[in-house]
Amino acid sequence: MRPLDAEHALRLIRRGDGAALARAYAANRAHLAPWEPLRADDFFTAERQEQDVEQCLVDVEAGRGYRFVIESDDGEIRGRINLNNVxxxxxxxxxxxxxxxxSRTRRGLAGRAVAAVVDFAGSELHLHRLQAATLVHNEASQQVLSSAGFVQIGTAPQYLRIAGEWQDHLLFQRILV
Known part of the structure; x- marks a missing residue:
């Protein structure tokens, strides 16, 4: 576990996180809806989240992906950071x-977590490059990436289906080595 501040730590996702993830996603359903794909109701259940945890563990074992959670000192999950498609x-x-x-935005938590995962990607995975995409109007996320050393490299029209619509994204990268 890597401390992010006095109340939060970053750790790899682990077996048994399904119930806490379901609570986190349910509590943030409206908050995340504009930024994510449409989600079926079963996505917000502990069973479905635990199935996703199992797939995350398979991906770690295969070296395809590394998923982290931000855990608060009360044991609840307050965010996720994912390295996908390694x-x-x-x-x-x-x-x-x-x-x-x-409830945790605008405190620098995302920036600290992204910096920690960038460090992991370089020091543990020895990757050369990280890419991230944000919706064109997601200025808060763009600021997080910029602060973490990412630079904008382009625009991807109709890049991802978010909130039920194909939406344009700005593309960012960070070269590690």
Missing amino acids: VRGAFWSTDLGYWIDA
Whole structure:
């Protein structure tokens, strides 16, 4: 576990996190809706979240992805940071994604968590590059990325289906080595 501040720590997702993840997603359903794909009701259940945890563990074992949670000192999950689609070979790159509990935004928590995961990607995974994408109007996330050393590299029209619509995204990268 890596401390982020006096109340929060970052750790890899682990078996048994399903119930806490379900509570976190349910509590943040409205907050996350504009930034994520449409979610079926079963997404917000402990059973579904535990299934997702199991897939995360398979991905870690295969070296395809690393998913972290931000845990508060009361044991609740207050956010997620994901390294998805890890590619080796000539690329040595991954996609970064994250979200923070609505009650914890604007405190620098996302920035500290992103910095910690960037450090992990470089020191533990020895990756060359991280990429992240934000909705064009998500200025808060763009600021987090900029503060973590990411630079904007382009725009991707209709990049992801978010909130039920194909939406344009700004693309960012950070070169590690």
